[in-house]
Amino acid sequence: MIDRRGALLTMAALFGSQLFAPLARAAGFVPGVRTPINTGPVSPPVFTPDQRALVTALCERVMPTTDTPGAIAAGVPDYIEHMLSDWAVDDDRATILDGLAAIEARSRRDYRAGAASASPEQQDALLTLAMNGALPGGAAFFENFRQLVVTGYFTSEIGITQEREYLPVPGRYDGAYPYSSVNKVFSA
Template identity: 70%
Template sequence: MVIDRRAALVGMVGIFGANLFAPLARAVGYQPNRAINTGAPAVIFTPAQRALVGALSERVLPTTDTPGAIAAGVPEYIEHMLGDWAVNDDRATILDGLTAIDARSMADYKKPALKASAAQQDALLTLAMNGGLPSAIPFFQAFRQLVITGYYTSEIGITQERHYLPVPGDYDGAYLYSKVKRIFSA
């Protein structure tokens, strides 16, 4: 049995609890009579915003010994979620946050956030996380949730970052913890 993206998304709800970003909650609470867009996502971002979403999502989940957010298709996932499951206020949270990050980058580094170094982008995200930008905390929490759910519900997140063990699987009550190399999911 292969886990589908919706089942994985339902599992992610427990991570965020009551602070779940509204489009994710709507996707989890899918009504069968509502049509889902399975085609191309609605165009929400400008090309510059799309590139910035890619760069920032890669800072949240960078490429290491496993693929990062861009390889997992997280920027496309975010645009799809905002296009299909978000209302204008939800979109504004993300779009206003991107604008605030870009404005702060121009003020601090004299260049757009997309052209900033990885360390500068990390500093901008840290500033947003700590409430140092206008409307930053709602943006950062929503953006991080979208990145994490996009990554860990993707094929890369499920099969390469985590080790999928179909249930029922073998039980080994004496399995040595030292042998655990990854987080297991079922």
């Protein structure tokens, strides 16, 4: 099976030159940085319990559960905290933490409730504000957060085996294979 660093390299190609720095470090694009990816407990913790609840809610809005499991089932909130703890420098973490604070403040102002407990439609509206740069630091937050969610999801076991069709050794070459019989994107 593909290892997480290999999957990160594949995801890095998707994001190109706009790759969030912690992802580049974890994928091995930064010279001299080649340490094992931590799969144990996060040390030191990055999020407060309220921030963790918000990250969890927003992850599910970016990669929701449909006919396949979503971001929460794939462990994306833990992945994000690992990335920020193990691979991010202070400025990288600040982009995410400041964005979470801006979303929380806007939710309390507009909905009189914390963003984690807002309705899915309200959370979508908050993420849209961030994406469109209508929140302080929102555009940078959204782009980096989205990269973390998508990368965390598609490098997880669920993302590789359930969302995509995992073929460790693809079968024969067939240049005229009909896409209608694929139904999923292949990963290897």
